[in-house]
Amino acid sequence: MSSGIRRISLGIDWLDYAMLGGVPRGNWLLITGEPGVGKSILTIQAAGANVNAMPVVYVSTETRFYDVVRQAKQFNIDLTDAVSLADVLTGRVKDVKTNLVVIDLFGLAREYRELLRASEEEGRTKAKSPLSMEVVMASIEKAYEILGISEEGRVTKDVLVIIDSLAPMWSHAPAMARLITYRLRQRLYRSNVTVIMTNQYAPTTGMTFGFGAEHIADAIIHMWIEEPEKKKEIERWLIIKKARLTNHYRKAMKFEIEPGKGLTLIEPGIDELRKWFNEYAGKQEPNEE
Template sequence: MNNTLNTLLIMEKRTEGKGEVRRSEDVEREAFGIDALDDALEGGLPRGTWTVVTGEPGVGKSILCMHFAYTGLEDDEPVIYVTTETSFRDVVRQARQFNMDLTQFKPVNLSDVLSGRVKPENAKLVVIDLFGLYRQYREMVKEAGEEGRRPSRALSIEVLEGAVRKAYEVLGFSEGKVSEPSRLIIDSMTAFWADKPAMARAYSYALRQSLYRSNITALLVSQYAPTTEASFGFGLEHIADGIIHMWMDKVEQTKTIRRWLIIKKMRLTNHAKDAYQVDIQPGKGLILIEANETQ
């Protein structure tokens, strides 16, 4: 039996009746830096996997992304941070409220790289925001010329793939080979199929096939509609190794804001099965509380 198959077959198991956990030392993990969540995931996301965070606006998905990025950077892991719903400047401002200073890692904006204003050396944090995607779109249109295939718009899967590939180059990832653990964050994926939600599954498969690397752990955000509790585009979850779902109790009934998080799926992991209440605290970020502690 080869080592890879053996690793899959000896995954962590609970000993019935004793509550003990046998952990597989062969599964490397990427922590969030949120103690309760990392414990629930037996240390973090399995390295090289793709995890989707789903939920309606306001439940804390973007803050979860900030934790994942900041913890990776503190561990000296390169991070590619894609933000489509706000500028990275706003991400930095919000992260500071939770005692996460992303500027100390000297972020390199892909837009500045493409324009030639910056020649990055030893970059650890590469940022792709709306401005970077638009410049990547213009570069791809220029390269296509009059007869080549052009991307339909800046917020398209083709442009996203091109931008992340360029970020791989900035970080020194050659020919798809990654020399060190790295993290890819895309907040959010919904923007890329808002006009064609039926294409979400096809786009998702194409994206993973293009960008997957064994040492890059991806965290992708998918928006849910508060009215229908359904995702904007169906299919991203099908390419995911893990699904973390976040939601909010109906405020009309509770008369207060109560946020929740549950791990619905995580490959290579004997994860916690119960929901956690989520508290967002200044200076700390997301705090998870076990459901039985809130009663």
């Protein structure tokens, strides 16, 4: 799939069609939704689709390293070559030959002080927790080094960074969410770094936790479960709410999560999305929202 803009696949054919081939290179995609809707599975599918083509850094703030790898297997995605940043820092893994570093913040509980010390030496804000933004940033930059794509503070290759999820980074200070994520974007942003991040969405308030991520997103995919109390079943939907540098499909899409397959389209039919893609893929003018 191509429409004149370099894109990063989401690993889901129908969703790539809906974004004219995927996320534009260098964009920040935010995936919002309530627990259980499939946000993490979407990020795992994106990681699996890109790991052979480019370095991938997967930040897990809520799931352990081995659980990420095990969950991927349930959808026929092989991430067994991944290495844990904590294992590298402790010397349990010495010879790193991989395109995928998983930053399991549970596993960094003992090692984060070393990362903080490095940040402090560079004059950055002192952090108090392995879930803090400073530790996440220091961890990502350390992963760049391990992957061999960092040179004098520059990222030398295209890289996909996945953060699942953002919410724990400001759980200690929800009022600071916007500032924390703004600083995250300032420090991470590069034209060759594409970021996919998730955030919890509270059905009770109709808002994402902390109100702190939409302002840094170039694109937003919102996922939800349609009135389970009324429907008496789980009915999952998603819609692309906005996207910069690309046109996008504007209708809601119903999907299911299937073992061995991941996110599968229920409606509209895949033919409708292909037709939409073919109609707009040749148009050069991006839809900047």
